[in-house]
Amino acid sequence: MPFVNPQGKLDQFFLLSQDLFICIDFAGILLNINPMFENLLGYSTSEWVGKPCGKLVDHRDIPVIEEALSRLQSHKKVAPFDVRALTAEGKVVWLEVTAAAGDRVIYVIARDISRRKAVEKQLIRNQRLFQIAGETALIGGWYVDMAEGLPIWSNEVCRLHGVPDGFKPTIEEAMTFYAPSSRPRIREVFSACCESGTSFDEELEIVTRQAVRLWVRVIGKAVRDELGQIIQVQGSTQNITERKATERQLTLLERSVEASTNGVIIVDAQRQDLPMVYVNAAFERITGYSRTKALGQNCRFLQGEETDPATLAKLRKGIYAQQDVHVVIRNYRCNGVPFWNDLYVSPVRDAAGLVTHFVGVQNDITAQREYQAQLRHNANHDALTGLPNRLMLDQRLSQGCLLAKRYRRYIAVLFVDLDDFKPINDTLGHDVGDHILIEVAKRLEEELRPWDTVARFGGDEFIVLLPDLAHEQDVLQVVERLLARLSAPYWYRDSELRITASMGIATDDGTISEPRQLIQQADLAMYKAKRQGRNTYQWYTDELNRKVTNRVNLRHALQQAIEQSQFELHYQPQIQGATGRVTGVEALIRWYHPERGYISPAQFISLAEDTGQIMPISEWVLERACRDAVELNARTTMPVTMAVNISPMQFQRAGFLLSIQRVLEQTGLAPDLLELELTEGVLMDSTEHAIQTLQDLRALGVHIALDDFGTGFSSLSYLKRLPINKLKIDRSFIRDVVNDTRDAAIVDGVVTMAVKLGLEVLIEGVETAAQYAYLNARYCAHFQGFYFARPMPMLAISSYLNESHHPRNDAEPHPM
């Protein structure tokens, strides 16, 4: 049935309308439809007229249709509603339906709202996505309309502040959510935005309603109308607490790494050639390379000539295997100076376990290494001269012996001892002494080949090792060169100093079982050189060794003798030529060894001098002799002088004078009955002090005799200054005095000089009647010698003295 209007006008509207016009009965059967129905849904009018309208809609919307139909059947009004209609092609078209009931039919107008529905759907989807983004990124939106002045918060913003969704604060209330420290800033930037439209982007701290402190990023910008007036400020608030904590952590880590005294390097493991992507300040300080120069380069630019290839290989292997690796590597600073780099390299993995970087931690241990090297050097070297010390000498000596043995060469050991170094040290001071020792070390080193060794052995002793001699005799060239070089003048602050050295030589072909013995042998030889006048050398021999061994044994025996009182005193008479009277006796020590019998003082006195054992011996002699002198004088009518030999050490000891005084007091011997026999050598050392001591002794009343006169090389000029009483002419001039005119001339000269100096003369070593007759006829002197009597024990001398005056004693000579 056509949709007809009596005027026909409505028909036209029906036909031309862009909306669907449908006429249905109260049962919902389609009665009429307009052309737009056909256009939109693709059905022909004939196809649908007479069919239920419910068939047109999507099955989900049938209840909506039924509801509307029901209301219209009851003549109730129906509000416009939306349904989905199905096109002939099966597509869905959204229709907005307006329906009204007529008397007999229902009039329906439907409009295609598919576009609008699509936009709405898109809008909803967008809103949802926005909501998801906000919830995920913890970003909420807000705005403040200038007209209303009230902030509008999104749900996310509400959640951030710990308030229920839809919470509507005032601006002031919104401000109070900011932490006191952030509040001034948000006020400032918000006001600026409201007033001048300045956008802001701030990271500030808020305190939620539950008093939880959160960091937020607040972004705001002004919205203007078409006239440019600010009508709204809108923005976002994002919870960045976690990011801030991470940032703080990262900042802390970065600052720590930057502040580290160790160099830190990070290299990119994913890029070719592993370029450095980070170096810290310590790296710059240690290497001298700035970050700009270092970044982008491979670490190998720190390596150089002395970098150990094995260490490098270890480093590369660790990196290749993506493992931790630790090396101490020789690296070079920017200025070319090498340093020791204590380097730890570790791989850095991402979440998936892939090595993205390597981190290197380096420590400059150059100073530590140098200190260790210095310690090692100090342990093996002498601090003053820098020469190897005994420890290193031992190593070099053993090595030298091995080399000599392997290459069939000779090793020579030179023991070098400076002559009279001690007086230089004592009188000129240790600075001068040190200077000389350093200079000696330098000269020795300069004269030797690089593979020879010079070591400081002690005080003024040096050892030279020559480990590569073709012939033993080759050592002599070196020794002579060294002696000459060492005796050249030394200069200290414009003063010239002279010093020489004595050297002992020991050689071996490297087969010696105990290399240290070579040093002992050279030492022995050096002592021999000393005794032979210094500034010379001596070669070690087995004979020398034997002598030294004997000396060592003798020393032990002598000590026992002191402890076990194995000494005796024998006395040899001294005769006045003119009267034949015994005017004195000389006390001569005898050592009676329980196994070896009598041992001559000639064998042990000089050793006792060297070892200091002379002191207890001398004290015993002096006291014994004084006591015996008292006893002898008690038995004789004429006074008998007791002559006692005084050793150099005894004389030079402080307190010598006191010891004489004490003995005289203790024994009660009259001082003028004591005669001290001193040799020229004793008086030559520190003459002034010696003269003073002699004067003091003379003041005590003690007599002084100068023993062995003529054997020393002392100047006669000092003789006149010596406060002595007597000269004892040495027996070496007496042996041939009768036949040798030169000896006779010497004796003649000495006696004449002595007389002129007002000194008494004693001629010792008179062994024959001819000697006595010759001498007694010429000189007014005293005599001593085997011709008169040999030294004899106390008992014998006592009897001897009690006998009448004898020009000689014809009794059997005493065993000594």
Ligand SMILES: Nc1nc2c(ncn2[C@@H]2O[C@H](COP(=O)(O)O[C@H]3[C@@H](O)[C@H](n4cnc5c(=O)[nH]c(N)nc54)O[C@@H]3COP(=O)(O)O)[C@@H](O)[C@H]2O)c(=O)[nH]1
């Ligand atoms: N510091 C001390 N030195 C002492 C002491 N006792 C001895 N000595 C010194 O030891 C050296 C050797 O002494 P000795 O073996 O006793 O020889 C003395 C005489 O026996 C020896 N003599 C005496 N007359 C003759 C002689 O006619 N012919 C000869 N071949 N020898 C003789 O001379 C020694 C005494 O010499 P001197 O002392 O120079 O008068 C010797 O140097 C002693 O000094 C001691 O207690 N302390």
